[in-house]
Amino acid sequence: MTFIGLILRNIRARPLRSALTALAVAIGVMAVVALGVLTDSLNHTATQILEIGEADLTISQKNTDDIINSTISQEDIAKIGQVPGVRRAVGALLGTDAYDDQHPLVIEVGLAPEDQAPFGVNILEGRSYGTDAANEIMLGYVFASSVGKRVGDQITIDDNTYTVTGLYSTNVSFGNSTVMMPLSHLQGLNRLDGQVSLGFVQVDKGARVETVGKAIDEAFPQLATIATASDFGRADRNLMLIGAANTGGSILAALIAITGVLNTSLLSFFERIREFGIYRSIGWSRRRVIALVIGEAVVVSVVGAALGVALGWGAINVLQQLDQLRGIFQPIYKADIFTRSLSFGLTVAFLGALYPALRAALVAPITAVRRE
Amino acid sequence: MSRGNHNDGPAIEARGVSKRYGRTVALAPIDLSVARGEFVVLVGPSGCGKSTLVNMLGALERSDTGVIEVAGHRLGRGARHLNHFRRMEVGIAFQLHNLIPRLTARENVQAAMLGAARRRDRVERSEELLDALDLTARANDRPPTLSGGERQRVAIARALANKPPVILADEPTGSLDDDAAELVIDIFKEWCLEGGTVLAVSHDPRLSSAGDRVVTIPVAAEGG
Numbered sequence A: 001m002t003f004i005g006l007i008l009r010n011i012r013a014r015p016l017r018s019a020l021t022a023l024a025v026a027i028g029v030m031a032v033v034a035l036g037v038l039t040d041s042l043n044h045t046a047t048q049i050l051e052i053g054e055a056d057l058t059i060s061q062k063n064t065d066d067i068i069n070s071t072i073s074q075e076d077i078a079k080i081g082q083v084p085g086v087r088r089a090v091g092a093l094l095g096t097d098a099y100d101d102q103h104p105l106v107i108e109v110g111l112a113p114e115d116q117a118p119f120g121v122n123i124l125e126g127r128s129y130g131t132d133a134a135n136e137i138m139l140g141y142v143f144a145s146s147v148g149k150r151v152g153d154q155i156t157i158d159d160n161t162y163t164v165t166g167l168y169s170t171n172v173s174f175g176n177s178t179v180m181m182p183l184s185h186l187q188g189l190n191r192l193d194g195q196v197s198l199g200f201v202q203v204d205k206g207a208r209v210e211t212v213g214k215a216i217d218e219a220f221p222q223l224a225t226i227a228t229a230s231d232f233g234r235a236d237r238n239l240m241l242i243g244a245a246n247t248g249g250s251i252l253a254a255l256i257a258i259t260g261v262l263n264t265s266l267l268s269f270f271e272r273i274r275e276f277g278i279y280r281s282i283g284w285s286r287r288r289v290i291a292l293v294i295g296e297a298v299v300v301s302v303v304g305a306a307l308g309v310a311l312g313w314g315a316i317n318v319l320q321q322l323d324q325l326r327g328i329f330q331p332i333y334k335a336d337i338f339t340r341s342l343s344f345g346l347t348v349a350f351l352g353a354l355y356p357a358l359r360a361a362l363v364a365p366i367t368a369v370r371r372e
Numbered sequence B: 001m002s003r004g005n006h007n008d009g010p011a012i013e014a015r016g017v018s019k020r021y022g023r024t025v026a027l028a029p030i031d032l033s034v035a036r037g038e039f040v041v042l043v044g045p046s047g048c049g050k051s052t053l054v055n056m057l058g059a060l061e062r063s064d065t066g067v068i069e070v071a072g073h074r075l076g077r078g079a080r081h082l083n084h085f086r087r088m089e090v091g092i093a094f095q096l097h098n099l100i101p102r103l104t105a106r107e108n109v110q111a112a113m114l115g116a117a118r119r120r121d122r123v124e125r126s127e128e129l130l131d132a133l134d135l136t137a138r139a140n141d142r143p144p145t146l147s148g149g150e151r152q153r154v155a156i157a158r159a160l161a162n163k164p165p166v167i168l169a170d171e172p173t174g175s176l177d178d179d180a181a182e183l184v185i186d187i188f189k190e191w192c193l194e195g196g197t198v199l200a201v202s203h204d205p206r207l208s209s210a211g212d213r214v215v216t217i218p219v220a221a222e223g224g
């Protein structure tokens, strides 16, 4: 018998209790994994909007709940184009509509045809729409194949019927699932004449992005310039809330798991006081007793963490099926999810078993011979 | 605990040792000296403090008065290295066995050696002891399924596991039949021939007649 063998033996001696403790840890890890992947993925999807314009700086309205609800006047975009160091400023209006049950959230981009090339739009097939054409539309090629439409077909979105004039791709995959129409038409549909959602700024060669960004910030106090993904997180209140929910949820999950481990370890401690006294009476050190108790918790928690990763993966698949998240939630698994889960399990085991382990270590050797 | 020279002085030396629990006198002051290689049997009426003395000699608790020295280690206030002492210098076969119910007979013996001997030695030593005590057939059984006599022998095997110089055995033959008692007595005698020391608490005439010497503890005076 080895020390590890003894640990495993003690775990197997109380199978139901060990399994329930592992389950508590598993649920904690599941929550951490699911929340973590959800947050990472939503952040990623959202920040792809930044990249779509191939811009050095993205301009949004300051303090907007959701970047998609930002409004900026086209006049401001034109003025930004005149700021020293700015090579080009393009405004785009973003809207959303349902297409069908499989596509409940389609992002519509309103963009003037002449701004398509600078914006990074690459026409794969057909042609662009007319500047003010009310019944012409282009489809991102991924969306087109998903709905089975080709150039020349008719498509109806929210009671408006369009002819598909072309298919396009963009520099980021997210853009390939959007649809694009004349800016003026989308403004009309959304009653946002003269407004765009975001501005995309490219700076002159040799100009510093920060300098230009600062100049724009000073000249347009009602606007926010966004250069990086973390700037974006700060500009978008929803993402901030998601981040906070992730942190809060993870802490809560950890507390629940720690309570589970503490409960089991403490219960075992009270049942095993005499056993710990026996170990001490035959010469085990306090450290060895602590190692036994914490070792048992660690093994159970690591098993629970592995189970939790699997449950988390399942939970993510369920989330993906939710109508509210369909289309915007594409799970991104970062490699550190496993190390994070493992360290979560180890931390929970350590914190949950620490107090019972210390109690066990303090059992006096004489306890072994006391009659109950 | 100060470490003396292992080669001189008695194996067990107790002078003026006593213990009380609240108003109960568990052990009236007693002097006891056991030489190295000696097999001493301790007798006395029930409740006179024999088990209490064994606990104190095994460093499981401290005496109220007096001085105790076992295997060259001074026990008592300020004693250090007690884990090492309990593990390597003294082996106790408890009156109530005190085996771990979840572990098999073999594992109970090996548990005493965890961290004190290499795995191969632990296996070898436990097989050797189980065989010597005629327990090989029950090696994989747990204490709740063992008979009283079998449990008693497992407790003795565990006490011998780390080959400590001093063995303290509390009623080691109480529930043994004649064959098994003889087995245990032979093991103790051999132990002493090899330089070990045995202090056995017993009312068993088979044991007291086998010992080198019998020491009687008088009954503790109430309220002392």
Ligand SMILES: Nc1ncnc2c1ncn2[C@@H]1O[C@H](COP(=O)(O)OP(=O)(O)OP(=O)(O)O)[C@@H](O)[C@H]1O
Binding pocket: A370, B021, B024, B025, B026, B027, B045, B046, B047, B048, B049, B050, B051, B052, B053, B095
């Ligand atoms: N923890 C304790 N608290 C209170 N009294 C105790 C405690 N341990 C022992 N005693 C008392 O001390 C006295 C001596 O007990 P001990 O177990 O040493 O006797 P013993 O000589 O071994 O008896 P036996 O032959 O029946 O085993 C008894 O009266 C017992 O009730």
Ligand SMILES: [Mg+2]
Binding pocket: B050, B051, B052, B095, B170
């Ligand atoms: Mg007794």
